[in-house]
Amino acid sequence: MDNRHIEIKNNTGKKRETQPKPSVEVRENSPTQQKRNPGNLEENKSSKNRNSHPNREKNDQSNQSIKSFNNSVFRTEQLSVYYGDTLALSNVNMEIPPKQVTALIGPSGCGKSTLIRCFNRLNDLIESFHSEGKVFFHDKNLYGRKVDAVKVRRKIGMVFQKPNPFPKSIYENIAYGARINNYSGDLDELVENSLKKAALWSEVKDKLKENGLSLSGGQKQRLCIARAVALKPEVILMDEPCSSLDPVSTQKVEELIHDLKESYTVIIVTHNMQQATRVADFTAFFNAEEGESGNRFGYLVEYDNTEKIFQDPQEQATQEYVSGRFG
Template structure:
């Protein structure tokens, strides 16, 4: 599936063989009246890792925040177009954005554990949302799924903020998993981590896609090539007022995008001619 013309709906290609989680049609994002992201059409397949790559300011994180309506929290932000989550438009006024964020979890660029114990980092969200099951079991299961249980099982009462950077990020992933989401959004989850911690998070993502759909923003093309099943390349263009706005240029299986991209822009970015 190639996105050569952002003003026309692209064909689905082989994506029709997988169930679609998100179907984005003609999405535009404005910040205080400025069109920041232009006419996005993209389908996100279920239980796959999708990477967003491209230079700074091209709209990767802007689009990522649309999937759980985090842009609602930015003054002056406005979203137009249609963004269907499992066949329902999440920007329909009837949609509860708080409930949506339970289904579409978020892991941020820098680890942000709560200033609480490791145990409470996991238990706090489910308890606050009326979880009726066994919290001890939920905490252990979430930490196991995030591949950090063996490192913290003997210090669950210790502060989450006392862990290393890589451990904190996996703790934050466990915290998101504890809410039983359907999708995990990751905004440059490894940019603040050392190479060993980065490898651990990447390996974790490959395991988690067995249960979750993962959408990841990354500036690291090697990371996209290692973990993503599909990769979307974004770029910028100059509008009639001389301002830069983001656009989706191409969306293809990762192997195809990196070996034989269908657009010159993607080829030049991947080859290092700009960005």
């Protein structure tokens, strides 16, 4: 397979009707996963302890169900992430559907941010990072030796927890990335369309020359989303995008996320479970446990339709987390 180029269809220019959720095929991947069965609680607990340790044989299947989507955007196979010798994320198998919102939830230290940073290779910037397993983007191995990480990031945008506009004008925050990537179209039109997609145009159209840092927190975050949209990605990753925002700004960003899935695949990390129920079509619950060396590592517990995760989870740990018993 030739990994020198990643071919991606640009879907951002077309308006489409909301499509039904992709079909889901579920294959139970391990008999050791602890189900919500009080009568077998001790037996299941013992079984999990024997099988969930990070030093288990590499050929063992991880403790999770695998869901297959039609035309999945991302697919991980036995993905484990290390920082130096420290395991951060263990044996994740999952697929991300196109043009849906997928939320990653779970307690701190369970590898949610580590996972989405694998999707656009931002972890490469950490010297001690290395991974095992595979990450596919439309059946292209993102970690193939000939894949250009910079080109990957142009197609997979990122919005961070803290709004980080450039110390430039609102206009230049949008135009700068396009300009350095040799954009040959009308920059004024690009800026306007990007701000409209981020639901910010009506608020800033008369002050485009003002510094982006002068905006409110919520406006800054939407400016960062507009900046990501301007590069015409296929995927937008969001790492706790509302954690530093007030409720009104949070509502605007959530409404924006709902609109963005018309044109983009959106993956969001959130500690706010109510937010996941409001914006996500699918939800993946991650948990963490302590390894032999004393460090905590994350693993995928359960992944399903959001309604299923919050109203009828199949795993005891999921039920305890979404009901507020821990985390």
